[in-house]
Amino acid sequence: MIRPENEAQLAEAIRDASGALSIRGGATRGLSPAGAAIETSGLHGVRLYEPGALTLVVGAGTPMDDIDTILGEKNQRLAFEPMDHRALLGTSGVPTIGGVAAANVSGPRRLQVGAARDHMLGVRFVTGTGEIVKNGGRVMKNVTGYDLVKVLAGSYGTLGVLSEVSLKVQAIPEAQATLVLRGQGMSDALADLMRAMSTPYDVSGAAYVSSVNGKTGSERRIRVEGMAGSVAYRAGKLADLLGADAVIEGEDSAALWQELRDVAPFAGRDGAVWKVSTRPSRAAGLSQALVEGGQPHEVIADWSGGLLWLLVPEAGDLGAAAIRAAVAQAGGHATLIRGDLARTGVTRFQSQGPIQDRLAAGLRARFDPRGILNAGLMDMTKTGPGADAARVKDPV
The missing domain is CATH 3.30.70.2190 (Alpha-Beta Plaits)
Structure with a gap:
């Protein structure tokens, strides 16, 4: 396990890597790509906090509990209320802000204030070649240049390893x-x-x-x-x-x-868990179509129906690919959050379509030409009996 204590050590470790690297923050999401592990917990601590300017700059390995405590002392918070995955996935570890940013983790308040990426003012990260990149700013007045912040958010470490994140914060309501x-x-x-x-x-x-x-x-x-x-x-x-x-x-x-x-009603219970993005007006019809197709399930509908969490008995009549096809038919997009990938025969993330997949592959080739950062984690090009038949773009 490689545990850099600062950004320079992180860049050196990536430059010197001879094979795939598995990027780990708090290891709470159950994602373990093949390769030598790089743990980012050493990149922690507050770099800048200006409560009056509603801005916070922290190392990517800073635990979320520490951030909540620091902000709470000034009666402030991260408004997008990121999820804690541990109970749902049965994992341990400590959630970090780098993991939240890399996965664009956003909670119920997203429908009012936006996603995690909308609260990220700037980032520092290291590419797959070991180059240190700074993008955005540390205050809301200083966000200029190409918006790589939005590109990094939701890339799950496949474009670069975050070392620092700048965020806007919000006062806690009365x-x-x-x-x-x-x-x-x-x-x-x-x-x-x-x-x-x-x-x-x-x-x-x-x-x-x-x-x-x-x-x-x-x-x-x-x-x-x-x-x-x-x-x-x-x-x-x-x-x-x-x-x-x-x-x-x-x-x-x-x-x-x-x-x-935290999707607590599904924690500790048997079955696969799917995260489905769809139009609120189609969510109820999608759920009903799954039931009529032989797939009973329980559902949590957040964002007024734009986000569905499905708890699906693994012995249901529909296979994982058929579930994805039904979701696509409704104009949605499904990610397998908890389940046996080998048994289901699908990729964890759903293809966005041939054009979008090529664009994503091109970005990865530009930022990580050796293909060593979380290799294969977001590969959605697999084909075969279990491959996804549906190719749609995530609407949210």
Whole structure:
């Protein structure tokens, strides 16, 4: 295991590599590409924090718990509320900001504030040739040049190894409240969520859970945040418009969204877990089509239906490729988050289509001409009996 303590050592390790390298942050996502391991935990610590300017610069190996503590002392947060994968995937380790940035990990509040990449002001990273690259800036006024930040976010370390990340942060609101309505069907619930998003009441969370804690029942959840008086007013208006069995406030509300953020209802349970991006208007129909096709499942619908988490019994009638084809038919995109890749015969990430795949391969060839960084992790060009028949682009 190679554990560089600074950016120069990271660059040297990559330049001197004679074969594939497996890039590891906190090792919480269950991704272990073949190759010599490079662990980025040594690249930790705060480089710059200006609470008044709402900016934070940290080493890529900085644990998320440390960042939450530092920001919390100033009543601030990362607004995109990144997921902690450990319970869902049964992994240990420590989530790091580099892993969050590399995977563009974004939680329920994405529908209001954007994804992780939208909060990244700048990055420093090392390419597959050992070249150190700086892109973007350390403050919101100084983001210039080619936007490699957006390219690196979601590349899973295949273009370069992050050494530093600059982020914009947000003040923690004074209050929050969640409207819960139980027993509603998915189609009606998602219609309500989309209706809530079209109101002027600044919804920061809109989700549906088909089975609460693995038990019979469902919940529709709508969250509002802000000043206490404003939250009370908006929650009341939404309750009048859409109905609610309960209005849950404060820490209890926060706990509901942390559970949903981490997909906790599927943790510790048998079955494959798929992450599906689709149009909210098509989400309920997609779920129904899977059931009618012989694939029962439980579903968590976040982003008012734009993001679906599916818990699929591995003994279902549909194979993994057929699930992907059904998702593509609905105009969606499916990633296998938890499951046996060898048994399913599909790639973890779905092809975006021939043109996009060639563009992605060209980027990798430019940034990593030796093909040593997380080699094969995002290879979506496999063919054969288990290969994906559907080629679509991720709409979100």
